[in-house]
Amino acid sequence: MATRSRRPERRQEPLSRERIVEAAVELLDTVGERGLTFRALAQHLSTGPGAIYWHITGKDELLGAATEAVVAAAVAVEPSGRTADSPEDTVRAVALGLFDATEAHPWLAMQLAMQLSRTPWATVAPRIFESLGRQVRAMDVPEAHWFTATSALMHYILGAAGQNAANSASAARAGLTGGDVDRDAFLDTVSAAWEALDPEEYPFIRAVANQVRGHDDREQFLAGITLVLAGITAHHRPGH
Template identity: 35%
Template sequence: MASTPQQSDGPVRPRGPRTRSRASHSLESVLAGAVEILDESGAQGLTIRALATRLGGGVASVYWYVSGRDELLDLAADSVLAGVLEATADVGGGDPIEDIRTIALTMFDAIVDRPWLGAYALRDTTSQIHSLQLYERIGEHVMRLDLTPRQTFHATSAVVGYVIGTAADLGQEPPAAVVSGEVSREEYMASAAAQWRALDAADFPFIHHILDEFDGHDDRDQFLGGLDLLLAGLRLQAQG
Protein backbone atom coordinates (compact mmCIF):
# COMPACT_ATOMS: atom_id res chain seq x y z
CA MET A 1 0.00 0.00 0.00
CA ALA A 2 1.26 3.44 -0.86
CA SER A 3 2.68 5.58 1.91
CA THR A 4 1.32 8.99 2.84
CA PRO A 5 2.13 11.46 0.07
CA GLN A 6 4.92 13.92 0.78
CA GLN A 7 3.86 17.53 0.85
CA SER A 8 5.29 20.10 -1.54
CA ASP A 9 5.52 23.87 -1.40
CA GLY A 10 4.58 24.02 -5.07
CA PRO A 11 5.06 22.28 -8.41
CA VAL A 12 8.51 20.87 -8.86
CA ARG A 13 9.60 20.62 -12.47
CA PRO A 14 11.81 17.81 -13.74
CA ARG A 15 15.41 18.54 -12.91
CA GLY A 16 17.58 20.25 -15.48
CA PRO A 17 19.76 18.37 -17.93
CA ARG A 18 23.16 17.05 -17.00
CA THR A 19 24.42 18.07 -20.44
CA ARG A 20 23.28 20.61 -22.96
CA SER A 21 22.85 18.24 -25.88
CA ARG A 22 19.95 19.21 -28.07
CA ALA A 23 16.66 17.54 -27.05
CA SER A 24 14.91 15.78 -29.92
CA HIS A 25 11.65 14.90 -28.14
CA SER A 26 9.20 16.49 -25.73
CA LEU A 27 8.48 15.56 -22.12
CA GLU A 28 5.02 14.38 -23.21
CA SER A 29 6.45 12.02 -25.84
CA VAL A 30 9.06 10.71 -23.40
CA LEU A 31 6.40 9.90 -20.79
CA ALA A 32 4.00 8.44 -23.37
CA GLY A 33 6.77 6.16 -24.60
CA ALA A 34 7.64 5.15 -21.06
CA VAL A 35 4.00 4.28 -20.28
CA GLU A 36 3.83 2.16 -23.45
CA ILE A 37 6.87 0.15 -22.39
CA LEU A 38 5.57 -0.19 -18.84
CA ASP A 39 2.20 -1.44 -20.09
CA GLU A 40 3.90 -3.96 -22.37
CA SER A 41 6.77 -5.18 -20.20
CA GLY A 42 6.30 -3.86 -16.68
CA ALA A 43 8.81 -1.87 -14.65
CA GLN A 44 11.58 -4.37 -15.37
CA GLY A 45 11.31 -3.59 -19.09
CA LEU A 46 11.76 0.16 -18.76
CA THR A 47 15.31 1.39 -19.15
CA ILE A 48 16.60 4.70 -20.45
CA ARG A 49 18.21 2.92 -23.38
CA ALA A 50 15.04 0.98 -24.26
CA LEU A 51 13.03 4.18 -24.18
CA ALA A 52 15.57 6.05 -26.31
CA THR A 53 15.48 3.25 -28.86
CA ARG A 54 11.70 3.39 -29.04
CA LEU A 55 11.71 7.14 -29.47
CA GLY A 56 14.40 6.98 -32.12
CA GLY A 57 17.10 8.99 -30.39
CA GLY A 58 20.05 8.69 -28.09
CA VAL A 59 19.92 8.32 -24.32
CA ALA A 60 20.98 11.97 -23.94
CA SER A 61 17.65 13.02 -25.46
CA VAL A 62 15.85 11.23 -22.58
CA TYR A 63 18.22 12.57 -19.92
CA TRP A 64 17.32 16.05 -21.14
CA TYR A 65 13.97 15.60 -19.37
CA VAL A 66 14.68 13.23 -16.47
CA SER A 67 17.65 12.64 -14.21
CA GLY A 68 17.33 8.87 -14.29
CA ARG A 69 15.08 5.83 -14.25
CA ASP A 70 13.52 6.52 -10.84
CA GLU A 71 12.35 9.96 -11.87
CA LEU A 72 11.11 8.53 -15.17
CA LEU A 73 9.00 5.94 -13.33
CA ASP A 74 7.54 8.55 -10.99
CA LEU A 75 6.66 10.94 -13.82
CA ALA A 76 5.22 8.16 -15.99
CA ALA A 77 2.92 7.15 -13.13
CA ASP A 78 2.01 10.78 -12.58
CA SER A 79 1.10 11.18 -16.25
CA VAL A 80 -1.42 8.33 -15.94
CA LEU A 81 -2.96 9.87 -12.82
CA ALA A 82 -3.22 13.16 -14.71
CA GLY A 83 -5.90 11.37 -16.73
CA VAL A 84 -7.81 10.56 -13.52
CA LEU A 85 -7.56 14.21 -12.51
CA GLU A 86 -8.98 15.30 -15.86
CA ALA A 87 -11.73 12.66 -15.86
CA THR A 88 -12.97 13.76 -12.41
CA ALA A 89 -12.69 17.52 -12.97
CA ASP A 90 -16.46 17.97 -12.93
CA VAL A 91 -17.13 15.76 -9.90
CA GLY A 92 -18.60 17.77 -7.03
CA GLY A 93 -21.67 19.52 -5.77
CA GLY A 94 -23.54 16.40 -4.80
CA ASP A 95 -23.28 14.09 -1.83
CA PRO A 96 -19.61 14.24 -0.66
CA ILE A 97 -19.49 10.50 -0.06
CA GLU A 98 -20.75 9.76 -3.58
CA ASP A 99 -18.26 12.24 -5.04
CA ILE A 100 -15.41 10.54 -3.17
CA ARG A 101 -16.69 7.17 -4.40
CA THR A 102 -16.68 8.36 -8.01
CA ILE A 103 -13.10 9.61 -7.83
CA ALA A 104 -11.93 6.48 -6.01
CA LEU A 105 -13.51 4.20 -8.62
CA THR A 106 -11.99 6.19 -11.49
CA MET A 107 -8.60 5.96 -9.83
CA PHE A 108 -9.02 2.22 -9.25
CA ASP A 109 -9.89 1.59 -12.89
CA ALA A 110 -6.78 3.49 -14.00
CA ILE A 111 -4.48 1.42 -11.78
CA VAL A 112 -5.90 -2.10 -11.76
CA ASP A 113 -5.11 -2.84 -15.42
CA ARG A 114 -1.53 -1.61 -15.02
CA PRO A 115 0.32 -3.95 -12.61
CA TRP A 116 3.32 -1.59 -12.56
CA LEU A 117 1.39 1.52 -11.56
CA GLY A 118 0.50 0.76 -7.95
CA ALA A 119 4.14 0.84 -6.84
CA TYR A 120 4.71 4.34 -8.22
CA ALA A 121 1.35 6.09 -7.75
CA LEU A 122 1.74 8.95 -5.24
CA ARG A 123 5.24 7.72 -4.40
CA ASP A 124 6.86 11.16 -4.40
CA THR A 125 4.48 14.08 -4.76
CA THR A 126 7.33 16.57 -4.62
CA SER A 127 7.71 15.77 -8.32
CA GLN A 128 4.33 14.13 -9.04
CA ILE A 129 2.26 17.29 -9.23
CA HIS A 130 -0.84 15.63 -10.72
CA SER A 131 -0.77 13.00 -7.99
CA LEU A 132 -0.59 15.71 -5.35
CA GLN A 133 -3.52 17.51 -6.99
CA LEU A 134 -5.52 14.25 -7.02
CA TYR A 135 -4.80 13.73 -3.31
CA GLU A 136 -5.87 17.33 -2.75
CA ARG A 137 -9.10 16.80 -4.69
CA ILE A 138 -10.11 13.78 -2.64
CA GLY A 139 -9.19 15.63 0.56
CA GLU A 140 -11.30 18.65 -0.39
CA HIS A 141 -14.36 16.43 -0.76
CA VAL A 142 -13.61 14.84 2.62
CA MET A 143 -13.41 18.36 4.07
CA ARG A 144 -17.05 18.86 3.07
CA LEU A 145 -17.98 16.35 5.79
CA ASP A 146 -16.91 18.89 8.44
CA LEU A 147 -14.53 16.54 10.24
CA THR A 148 -11.55 17.57 12.36
CA PRO A 149 -8.20 17.99 10.54
CA ARG A 150 -7.02 14.73 12.11
CA GLN A 151 -10.14 12.85 10.98
CA THR A 152 -9.90 14.41 7.51
CA PHE A 153 -6.26 13.38 7.15
CA HIS A 154 -6.93 9.82 8.28
CA ALA A 155 -10.03 9.47 6.10
CA THR A 156 -8.33 10.77 2.96
CA SER A 157 -5.28 8.59 3.53
CA ALA A 158 -7.50 5.54 4.13
CA VAL A 159 -9.39 6.06 0.87
CA VAL A 160 -6.23 6.61 -1.17
CA GLY A 161 -4.44 3.70 0.50
CA TYR A 162 -7.37 1.34 -0.06
CA VAL A 163 -7.67 2.27 -3.73
CA ILE A 164 -3.96 1.94 -4.53
CA GLY A 165 -3.41 -1.15 -2.38
CA THR A 166 -6.43 -3.05 -3.69
CA ALA A 167 -5.81 -2.09 -7.31
CA ALA A 168 -2.16 -3.13 -7.05
CA ASP A 169 -3.15 -6.44 -5.45
CA LEU A 170 -5.87 -7.27 -7.99
CA GLY A 171 -3.69 -6.10 -10.87
CA GLN A 172 -0.81 -8.44 -10.11
CA GLU A 173 0.68 -10.48 -12.93
CA PRO A 174 -1.51 -13.59 -13.45
CA PRO A 175 -0.02 -17.03 -12.75
CA ALA A 176 2.34 -18.35 -15.43
CA ALA A 177 -0.21 -20.92 -16.65
CA VAL A 178 -2.72 -18.12 -17.32
CA VAL A 179 -0.13 -15.88 -19.00
CA SER A 180 0.98 -18.71 -21.29
CA GLY A 181 -2.62 -19.53 -22.24
CA GLU A 182 -2.37 -23.03 -20.80
CA VAL A 183 -5.53 -22.32 -18.81
CA SER A 184 -7.99 -19.43 -18.82
CA ARG A 185 -8.44 -17.15 -15.83
CA GLU A 186 -11.87 -18.71 -15.25
CA GLU A 187 -10.41 -22.22 -15.28
CA TYR A 188 -7.64 -21.18 -12.89
CA MET A 189 -10.11 -19.60 -10.43
CA ALA A 190 -12.40 -22.64 -10.65
CA SER A 191 -9.44 -24.86 -9.79
CA ALA A 192 -8.63 -22.67 -6.78
CA ALA A 193 -12.24 -22.83 -5.62
CA ALA A 194 -12.22 -26.63 -5.99
CA GLN A 195 -9.10 -26.83 -3.82
CA TRP A 196 -10.80 -24.72 -1.17
CA ARG A 197 -13.90 -26.92 -1.25
CA ALA A 198 -11.71 -29.92 -0.50
CA LEU A 199 -10.53 -28.34 2.76
CA ASP A 200 -11.97 -29.59 6.04
CA ALA A 201 -14.85 -27.28 6.98
CA ALA A 202 -14.05 -27.74 10.67
CA ASP A 203 -10.54 -26.34 10.13
CA PHE A 204 -11.55 -23.64 7.64
CA PRO A 205 -15.08 -22.46 8.54
CA PHE A 206 -14.57 -18.98 7.06
CA ILE A 207 -13.34 -20.35 3.73
CA HIS A 208 -16.41 -22.58 3.42
CA HIS A 209 -18.71 -19.75 4.49
CA ILE A 210 -17.61 -17.49 1.61
CA LEU A 211 -16.80 -20.14 -1.03
CA ASP A 212 -19.87 -19.54 -3.18
CA GLU A 213 -19.10 -15.82 -3.24
CA PHE A 214 -15.43 -16.41 -4.07
CA ASP A 215 -16.18 -18.85 -6.87
CA GLY A 216 -16.66 -16.74 -9.98
CA HIS A 217 -16.54 -13.40 -8.16
CA ASP A 218 -15.88 -10.13 -10.01
CA ASP A 219 -12.78 -8.22 -8.84
CA ARG A 220 -14.33 -4.80 -9.45
CA ASP A 221 -17.41 -5.77 -7.46
CA GLN A 222 -15.14 -6.97 -4.66
CA PHE A 223 -13.35 -3.61 -4.67
CA LEU A 224 -16.63 -1.69 -4.58
CA GLY A 225 -17.86 -3.79 -1.65
CA GLY A 226 -14.83 -2.84 0.43
CA LEU A 227 -14.95 0.79 -0.69
CA ASP A 228 -18.61 1.08 0.29
CA LEU A 229 -17.83 -0.35 3.73
CA LEU A 230 -15.06 2.21 4.20
CA LEU A 231 -17.26 5.09 3.04
CA ALA A 232 -20.17 3.95 5.20
CA GLY A 233 -17.88 4.22 8.22
CA LEU A 234 -16.78 7.66 7.09
CA ARG A 235 -20.40 8.77 6.81
CA LEU A 236 -21.13 7.53 10.32
CA GLN A 237 -18.12 9.41 11.66
CA ALA A 238 -19.32 12.61 9.97
CA GLN A 239 -22.78 12.19 11.48
CA GLY A 240 -21.45 11.47 14.96
Protein backbone atom coordinates in the same frame (compact mmCIF):
# COMPACT_ATOMS: atom_id res chain seq x y z
CA MET B 1 27.86 -4.81 -54.51
CA ALA B 2 27.98 -3.85 -50.86
CA THR B 3 25.02 -1.91 -49.59
CA ARG B 4 24.91 0.53 -46.75
CA SER B 5 22.56 -0.20 -43.90
CA ARG B 6 19.93 2.46 -43.45
CA ARG B 7 20.23 4.60 -40.37
CA PRO B 8 17.11 4.92 -38.21
CA GLU B 9 14.97 7.85 -39.24
CA ARG B 10 15.21 10.82 -36.94
CA ARG B 11 12.05 12.45 -35.70
CA GLN B 12 11.28 15.81 -37.29
CA GLU B 13 9.15 17.48 -34.60
CA PRO B 14 10.81 18.89 -31.46
CA LEU B 15 11.11 16.41 -28.63
CA SER B 16 9.19 17.42 -25.47
CA ARG B 17 9.24 16.13 -21.92
CA GLU B 18 5.59 15.18 -22.31
CA ARG B 19 6.32 12.99 -25.34
CA ILE B 20 9.26 11.36 -23.55
CA VAL B 21 7.06 10.49 -20.57
CA GLU B 22 4.32 9.20 -22.87
CA ALA B 23 6.84 6.96 -24.63
CA ALA B 24 8.19 5.77 -21.27
CA VAL B 25 4.68 4.69 -20.26
CA GLU B 26 4.32 2.83 -23.56
CA LEU B 27 7.59 0.98 -22.97
CA LEU B 28 6.76 0.19 -19.36
CA ASP B 29 3.46 -1.32 -20.46
CA THR B 30 5.13 -3.55 -23.06
CA VAL B 31 8.57 -4.46 -21.67
CA GLY B 32 8.36 -3.53 -17.99
CA GLU B 33 10.73 -1.57 -15.79
CA ARG B 34 13.81 -3.64 -16.67
CA GLY B 35 13.24 -2.98 -20.36
CA LEU B 36 12.93 0.75 -19.85
CA THR B 37 16.41 2.02 -20.70
CA PHE B 38 17.45 5.30 -22.26
CA ARG B 39 18.76 3.35 -25.25
CA ALA B 40 15.41 1.62 -25.75
CA LEU B 41 13.56 4.89 -25.18
CA ALA B 42 15.77 6.71 -27.72
CA GLN B 43 15.09 3.99 -30.27
CA HIS B 44 11.36 4.15 -29.56
CA LEU B 45 11.41 7.91 -30.12
CA SER B 46 13.77 7.76 -33.10
CA THR B 47 16.20 10.13 -31.44
CA GLY B 48 19.49 10.05 -29.55
CA PRO B 49 19.90 9.51 -25.79
CA GLY B 50 21.38 12.99 -25.48
CA ALA B 51 18.11 14.57 -26.55
CA ILE B 52 16.32 12.71 -23.76
CA TYR B 53 18.87 13.70 -21.12
CA TRP B 54 18.12 17.32 -22.00
CA HIS B 55 14.66 16.80 -20.46
CA ILE B 56 15.14 13.88 -18.02
CA THR B 57 18.23 13.42 -15.86
CA GLY B 58 17.94 9.71 -15.08
CA LYS B 59 15.77 6.61 -14.81
CA ASP B 60 14.41 7.45 -11.34
CA GLU B 61 13.11 10.76 -12.59
CA LEU B 62 11.67 9.05 -15.66
CA LEU B 63 9.81 6.45 -13.56
CA GLY B 64 8.52 9.17 -11.26
CA ALA B 65 7.28 11.24 -14.18
CA ALA B 66 5.60 8.23 -15.80
CA THR B 67 3.86 7.34 -12.53
CA GLU B 68 2.76 10.94 -12.03
CA ALA B 69 1.34 11.14 -15.56
CA VAL B 70 -0.73 7.97 -15.17
CA VAL B 71 -1.98 8.95 -11.69
CA ALA B 72 -2.90 12.47 -12.84
CA ALA B 73 -5.05 11.05 -15.63
CA ALA B 74 -6.61 8.48 -13.30
CA VAL B 75 -7.73 10.92 -10.60
CA ALA B 76 -9.05 13.37 -13.19
CA VAL B 77 -11.87 10.98 -14.12
CA GLU B 78 -15.26 12.62 -13.64
CA PRO B 79 -18.32 10.87 -12.15
CA SER B 80 -20.84 9.71 -14.73
CA GLY B 81 -24.43 8.54 -14.78
CA ARG B 82 -25.53 10.73 -11.88
CA THR B 83 -27.94 13.68 -11.88
CA ALA B 84 -26.03 15.37 -9.07
CA ASP B 85 -22.48 14.47 -8.23
CA SER B 86 -21.95 14.00 -4.50
CA PRO B 87 -18.58 13.78 -2.76
CA GLU B 88 -19.17 10.04 -2.49
CA ASP B 89 -19.71 9.81 -6.27
CA THR B 90 -16.43 11.61 -6.87
CA VAL B 91 -14.57 9.32 -4.47
CA ARG B 92 -15.91 6.31 -6.38
CA ALA B 93 -14.83 7.87 -9.69
CA VAL B 94 -11.31 8.57 -8.41
CA ALA B 95 -11.11 5.09 -6.87
CA LEU B 96 -12.18 3.39 -10.10
CA GLY B 97 -9.77 5.55 -12.07
CA LEU B 98 -6.89 4.32 -9.93
CA PHE B 99 -8.18 0.73 -9.95
CA ASP B 100 -8.41 0.67 -13.75
CA ALA B 101 -5.04 2.41 -14.18
CA THR B 102 -3.36 -0.16 -11.95
CA GLU B 103 -4.97 -2.95 -13.96
CA ALA B 104 -3.98 -1.38 -17.29
CA HIS B 105 -0.37 -0.65 -16.28
CA PRO B 106 1.16 -3.72 -14.57
CA TRP B 107 4.18 -1.73 -13.33
CA LEU B 108 2.12 0.98 -11.60
CA ALA B 109 1.32 -0.78 -8.31
CA MET B 110 5.00 -1.34 -7.49
CA GLN B 111 5.93 2.21 -8.43
CA LEU B 112 3.13 3.61 -6.29
CA ALA B 113 4.23 1.55 -3.30
CA MET B 114 7.85 2.62 -3.72
CA GLN B 115 7.11 6.29 -4.20
CA LEU B 116 4.60 6.50 -1.37
CA SER B 117 7.08 4.92 1.04
CA ARG B 118 10.28 6.57 -0.16
CA THR B 119 9.17 10.02 -1.36
CA PRO B 120 5.70 10.82 0.05
CA TRP B 121 6.55 14.53 -0.33
CA ALA B 122 6.82 14.19 -4.13
CA THR B 123 3.89 14.77 -6.49
CA VAL B 124 2.15 11.38 -6.53
CA ALA B 125 1.04 11.02 -2.90
CA PRO B 126 -0.14 14.64 -2.57
CA ARG B 127 -2.13 14.37 -5.80
CA ILE B 128 -4.02 11.26 -4.68
CA PHE B 129 -4.47 12.56 -1.13
CA GLU B 130 -5.75 15.92 -2.38
CA SER B 131 -8.25 14.28 -4.74
CA LEU B 132 -9.72 12.20 -1.93
CA GLY B 133 -9.29 14.73 0.87
CA ARG B 134 -11.36 17.41 -0.85
CA GLN B 135 -14.27 14.98 -0.96
CA VAL B 136 -13.80 13.98 2.69
CA ARG B 137 -13.95 17.65 3.60
CA ALA B 138 -17.10 18.06 1.47
CA MET B 139 -18.69 15.18 3.42
CA ASP B 140 -18.61 17.48 6.50
CA VAL B 141 -16.06 15.35 8.31
CA PRO B 142 -14.59 17.42 11.19
CA GLU B 143 -11.20 18.88 10.30
CA ALA B 144 -9.47 16.99 13.11
CA HIS B 145 -10.37 13.73 11.34
CA TRP B 146 -9.58 14.69 7.72
CA PHE B 147 -6.19 12.99 7.71
CA THR B 148 -7.40 9.71 9.24
CA ALA B 149 -10.49 9.42 7.04
CA THR B 150 -8.60 10.25 3.85
CA SER B 151 -5.79 7.85 4.79
CA ALA B 152 -8.32 5.05 5.27
CA LEU B 153 -9.72 5.63 1.80
CA MET B 154 -6.31 5.91 0.17
CA HIS B 155 -4.94 2.79 1.85
CA TYR B 156 -7.97 0.72 0.85
CA ILE B 157 -7.94 1.95 -2.75
CA LEU B 158 -4.24 1.41 -3.38
CA GLY B 159 -4.12 -1.84 -1.42
CA ALA B 160 -7.10 -3.42 -3.15
CA ALA B 161 -6.08 -2.14 -6.58
CA GLY B 162 -2.54 -3.39 -6.08
CA GLN B 163 -3.72 -6.81 -4.96
CA ASN B 164 -6.00 -7.09 -7.97
CA ALA B 165 -3.09 -6.20 -10.26
CA ALA B 166 -0.93 -8.81 -8.53
CA ASN B 167 -3.66 -11.42 -9.02
CA SER B 168 -3.85 -10.59 -12.73
CA ALA B 169 -0.07 -10.83 -13.06
CA SER B 170 -0.06 -14.21 -11.29
CA ALA B 171 -2.82 -15.48 -13.56
CA ALA B 172 -0.84 -14.36 -16.61
CA ARG B 173 2.29 -16.15 -15.38
CA ALA B 174 0.20 -19.26 -14.77
CA GLY B 175 -0.92 -19.23 -18.38
CA LEU B 176 -4.36 -17.72 -17.92
CA THR B 177 -5.18 -15.24 -20.65
CA GLY B 178 -7.63 -13.16 -18.67
CA GLY B 179 -10.64 -14.47 -20.58
CA ASP B 180 -13.88 -15.18 -18.76
CA VAL B 181 -13.62 -18.95 -19.24
CA ASP B 182 -10.12 -19.18 -17.80
CA ARG B 183 -10.96 -16.86 -14.92
CA ASP B 184 -14.12 -18.78 -14.08
CA ALA B 185 -12.19 -22.04 -14.11
CA PHE B 186 -9.57 -20.58 -11.79
CA LEU B 187 -12.22 -19.28 -9.37
CA ASP B 188 -13.96 -22.65 -9.44
CA THR B 189 -10.68 -24.27 -8.43
CA VAL B 190 -10.23 -21.84 -5.55
CA SER B 191 -13.81 -22.28 -4.41
CA ALA B 192 -13.58 -26.07 -4.52
CA ALA B 193 -10.34 -26.01 -2.54
CA TRP B 194 -11.91 -23.81 0.14
CA GLU B 195 -14.95 -26.07 0.35
CA ALA B 196 -12.64 -29.02 0.95
CA LEU B 197 -11.00 -27.44 4.02
CA ASP B 198 -11.54 -28.82 7.51
CA PRO B 199 -15.03 -27.65 8.60
CA GLU B 200 -13.97 -27.27 12.23
CA GLU B 201 -10.83 -25.23 11.49
CA TYR B 202 -12.23 -23.17 8.62
CA PRO B 203 -16.02 -22.83 9.10
CA PHE B 204 -16.17 -19.27 7.75
CA ILE B 205 -14.05 -19.95 4.66
CA ARG B 206 -16.24 -22.93 3.78
CA ALA B 207 -19.37 -20.83 4.24
CA VAL B 208 -18.29 -18.14 1.75
CA ALA B 209 -16.45 -20.43 -0.68
CA ASN B 210 -19.30 -20.47 -3.18
CA GLN B 211 -19.30 -16.65 -3.30
CA VAL B 212 -15.84 -16.76 -4.86
CA ARG B 213 -17.28 -18.26 -8.04
CA GLY B 214 -18.01 -15.70 -10.73
CA HIS B 215 -17.57 -12.61 -8.56
CA ASP B 216 -16.76 -9.32 -10.31
CA ASP B 217 -13.53 -7.69 -9.12
CA ARG B 218 -14.64 -4.12 -9.88
CA GLU B 219 -17.99 -4.61 -8.16
CA GLN B 220 -16.24 -6.10 -5.14
CA PHE B 221 -13.82 -3.15 -5.11
CA LEU B 222 -16.68 -0.63 -5.25
CA ALA B 223 -18.50 -2.48 -2.47
CA GLY B 224 -15.42 -1.97 -0.31
CA ILE B 225 -15.42 1.76 -1.14
CA THR B 226 -19.07 1.94 -0.10
CA LEU B 227 -18.26 0.27 3.22
CA VAL B 228 -15.41 2.69 3.93
CA LEU B 229 -17.56 5.70 3.01
CA ALA B 230 -20.42 4.41 5.16
CA GLY B 231 -18.02 4.00 8.07
CA ILE B 232 -16.68 7.54 7.67
CA THR B 233 -20.20 8.94 7.49
CA ALA B 234 -21.47 6.94 10.48
CA HIS B 235 -18.47 7.66 12.64
CA HIS B 236 -18.55 11.39 11.99
CA ARG B 237 -22.28 12.03 11.92
CA PRO B 238 -23.46 14.92 14.15
CA GLY B 239 -23.62 14.00 17.82
CA HIS B 240 -21.52 10.88 17.45
